[in-house]
Amino acid sequence: MDREDAEDFRQFTAARSAALLRTAYLLSGDRGHAEDLVQSALTKAYRHWGKVRRSGVPEAYVRRILVNERNSRWRRERSREVVGDVPDRPGVDEAQAYADRDEMWQALQAMPPRTRAVLVLRYWEDLSEAQTAGLLGCTVGTVKSQASRGLRKLAEVLSGDGTPTTGGTR
Amino acid sequence: MTDDLAFAEEQLRGLLTARAAEIPAKDLHDSVVRRARRRRIAVVAASAIAVAVVAAGVPIALAAVRSDTAPPPDPTARPIPAEYRCARSTTPAAVPGLPTQRDVAGSLGDDPAAVVAIARAAWGALSLEANGALDPALTRVQVAHRAEDGWIVGLATGHDRAGRLLSDAPVVGPDLDHLTGLTSGWLEDTRTTDRRFMTGDAFAQILDCGPPRALVVVPRGATAEATWTAGVAADGTIEQETRPLTPRPDGLAVTTLSVPSTVVVTVRVHDGNRRLATAALTGRNVPKGPSRAELARKFQSAPGNLADRKNWVGLVDQTYRVYLPVPQRDAQVLWAGQGAENVKAAAAVTTLPSGAQLLWGSTVTWDRGQSGVEPFNGVIAAGALDRTAYRLQPSKGAVLPGRARPQGIFFTGTRRVDIISGGNTRTETVTGGLMVDEAATVVVRDTDGTPLPLVDVRTDLPRVPDPQF
Numbered sequence: 001m002d003r004e005d006a007e008d009f010r011q012f013t014a015a016r017s018a019a020l021l022r023t024a025y026l027l028s029g030d031r032g033h034a035e036d037l038v039q040s041a042l043t044k045a046y047r048h049w050g051k052v053r054r055s056g057v058p059e060a061y062v063r064r065i066l067v068n069e070r071n072s073r074w075r076r077e078r079s080r081e082v083v084g085d086v087p088d089r090p091g092v093d094e095a096q097a098y099a100d101r102d103e104m105w106q107a108l109q110a111m112p113p114r115t116r117a118v119l120v121l122r123y124w125e126d127l128s129e130a131q132t133a134g135l136l137g138c139t140v141g142t143v144k145s146q147a148s149r150g151l152r153k154l155a156e157v158l159s160g161d162g163t164p165t166t167g168g169t170r
Numbered sequence: 171m172t173d174d175l176a177f178a179e180e181q182l183r184g185l186l187t188a189r190a191a192e193i194p195a196k197d198l199h200d201s202v203v204r205r206a207r208r209r210r211i212a213v214v215a216a217s218a219i220a221v222a223v224v225a226a227g228v229p230i231a232l233a234a235v236r237s238d239t240a241p242p243p244d245p246t247a248r249p250i251p252a253e254y255r256c257a258r259s260t261t262p263a264a265v266p267g268l269p270t271q272r273d274v275a276g277s278l279g280d281d282p283a284a285v286v287a288i289a290r291a292a293w294g295a296l297s298l299e300a301n302g303a304l305d306p307a308l309t310r311v312q313v314a315h316r317a318e319d320g321w322i323v324g325l326a327t328g329h330d331r332a333g334r335l336l337s338d339a340p341v342v343g344p345d346l347d348h349l350t351g352l353t354s355g356w357l358e359d360t361r362t363t364d365r366r367f368m369t370g371d372a373f374a375q376i377l378d379c380g381p382p383r384a385l386v387v388v389p390r391g392a393t394a395e396a397t398w399t400a401g402v403a404a405d406g407t408i409e410q411e412t413r414p415l416t417p418r419p420d421g422l423a424v425t426t427l428s429v430p431s432t433v434v435v436t437v438r439v440h441d442g443n444r445r446l447a448t449a450a451l452t453g454r455n456v457p458k459g460p461s462r463a464e465l466a467r468k469f470q471s472a473p474g475n476l477a478d479r480k481n482w483v484g485l486v487d488q489t490y491r492v493y494l495p496v497p498q499r500d501a502q503v504l505w506a507g508q509g510a511e512n513v514k515a516a517a518a519v520t521t522l523p524s525g526a527q528l529l530w531g532s533t534v535t536w537d538r539g540q541s542g543v544e545p546f547n548g549v550i551a552a553g554a555l556d557r558t559a560y561r562l563q564p565s566k567g568a569v570l571p572g573r574a575r576p577q578g579i580f581f582t583g584t585r586r587v588d589i590i591s592g593g594n595t596r597t598e599t600v601t602g603g604l605m606v607d608e609a610a611t612v613v614v615r616d617t618d619g620t621p622l623p624l625v626d627v628r629t630d631l632p633r634v635p636d637p638q639f
Contacts, residue, residue, distance in 0.1 A: 009199070010199050013197055013198055013199035013202060014197050014199060017195075017196055017197050017198040017199070018193070018194075018195035018196060018197075021193050021196060021198075022190035022193045023190075025189065025190065025192070025193050026186055026189060026190060031192075031193065034193070035196075035198070038198060039198055039201055039202055039205055042198060042202040043202050043205050043206045046202055046203065046206050047206065103462065104181065104182075104185055104462065105185060105189065108182075108185070119182060119186075120186065123179060123182050123183050123186060124183075124186040124187075124190065148175070151175045151178045151179055151182070152175065152178075154178040154181065154182055155174040155175055155177065155178040158174075158177065158178055158181060158462065158463075159174070
């Protein structure tokens with residue numbers, strides 16, 4: 001990486017780390033994982049920062065890595081639940097015990113990652129449906145249906161149909 | 171869009187704003203650069219070591235195993251009680267290619283049968299967490315230990331050929347034939363070598379299989395402890411229990427956590443004020459706070475100039491963050507509203523069995539596209555609520571639309587309030603509280619005109635500890 005790219009990367013991380021951390025936290029529901037996700041995404045971007053910089057939209061580039069990384073990890077986590085020696089009651093559960101009692105937050109965490117990503121990108125990042133679709137690599141129709149499905153689930157929770165509380169560790 | 175979905179969207183926006191505000195600003199530049207460099211170094215170093223080993227034909231020197239006197243297994247561990255269903259009912263199958271393990275910490279570190287059993291039990295979790303890309307030859311058993319009650323506790327890690335950590339899995343079970351490999355131990359940092367633990371590394375996890383137990387690795391010079399909030403006394407004292415976790419000479423400590431199921435127990439490894447590793451376990455019977463539906467109703471009828479429902483979302487969200495081992499009842503919203511500067515504040519109380527009360531709430535600021543929700547909680551002594559006024563301000567670092575830090579003032583009932591600013595005094599009679607936008611001295615008077623003590627909720631009240639930290 002040349003000096004100009006290094007300085008640009010430094011400025012980018014200084015300006016955008018906090019925003020990326022917040023998005024990662026909303027996507028993952030866990031502070032530790034959020035920082036790991038952002039570090040991982042930035043590390044990948046760092047290796048090709050010249051190219052990222054020349055794209056003119058470095059934040060969109062990093063955000064896309066972030067979302068993909070989160071979805072990829074979720075698939076690994078989900079596969080753990082299906083295969084192998086899985087206890088009836090999870091032993092070291094990465095579920096965010098911290099948020100167990102918050103039914104709305106818990107409902108958000110329980111959603112499939114794409115639905116959650118749609119909600120976070122639309123209602124936290126305030127991206128348009130088209131921008132969200134572009135970032136997630138899906139159609140606008142999918143974004144609309146996922147957003148509607150997610151909001152409907154949250155509406156159910158708000159109306160009192162909450163999810164059960166469980167123990168967990170992190 | 172139906173009203174329900176519109177309401178859900180509104181609530182979601184508030185929830186996301188409130189949750190995001192929990193994450194402090196942090197520049198990750200240095201850690202990212204270090205991480206990128208470390209990976210490059212690890213690859214180079216591993217290649218160099220491999221070349222050197224092959225060329226010289228000399229095995230890498232390994233440290234001696236440790237041992238101590240272990241108590242005999244607890245016969246009551248068989249058959250496995252129903253609540254310990256997490257323990258396997260069958261012996262883990264052999265895994266071809268597992269390496270001979272050396273330098274294993276714990277009382278069973280020099281017991282080959284125990285180490286092999288732990289490696290086998292961990293394999294499934296290690297492999298899955300590594301997304302199936304793990305070679306059995308590159309797994310390491312880091313810990314093999316028999317706990318005080320006879321249960322076996324282990325920790326294994328999986329690495330790539332460069333020595334980088336791919337996965338880690340604690341192992342636990344009542345005996346060597348019933349070990350379960352657990353997923354998502356999440357070591358605190360990415361390891362760059364396949365050595366046991368690098369100098370300064372720490373590990374903390376609570377194994378929730380059988381009796382909850384702490385598994386910690388404590389670096390030299392550091393200390394570890396388990397803490398939990400046990401209750402709240404009538405005088406507002408938060409009863410905090412602490413139990414030190416004393417490590418063995420090899421830095422390992424495995425301790426059964428005999429704590430009520432109504433608490434959140436936190437295990438910390440720290441070096442002075444520097445936190446090295448933390449894990450928390452939420453008990454299965456931690457009492458719930460007031461429900462969202464109840465709080466929503468209370469907010470709709472609360473005193474204050476509540477302009478829209480978003481105002482209370484941040485506040486509602488915060489009550490779920492307060493873990494107390496006792497039930498909360500009689501939720502009461504003192505006031506929720508905003509001043510001319512568009513800074514919002516709200517405060518509510520719940521009553522605890524001892525008579526003490528939990529006061530909680532938040533400020534919400536919004537300026538130039540940046541918003542911030544700052545929650546607080548504090549405990550007040552039984553009977554103090556009606557004899558005190560409370561002040562809540564955004565923090566000094568908050569982005570504010572005006573130059574002054576507005577003050578949210580809260581109290582019970584209808585009171586006369588004197589606002590003294592620039593040599594002038596204006597008097598208002600208000601219910602529940604008000605927002606004072608300017609820098610001013612505020613005097614809240616009791617019905618007989620006596621000034622009530624004004625308590626700053628962020629600095630003057632004992633705060634319920636956050637188990638996450």
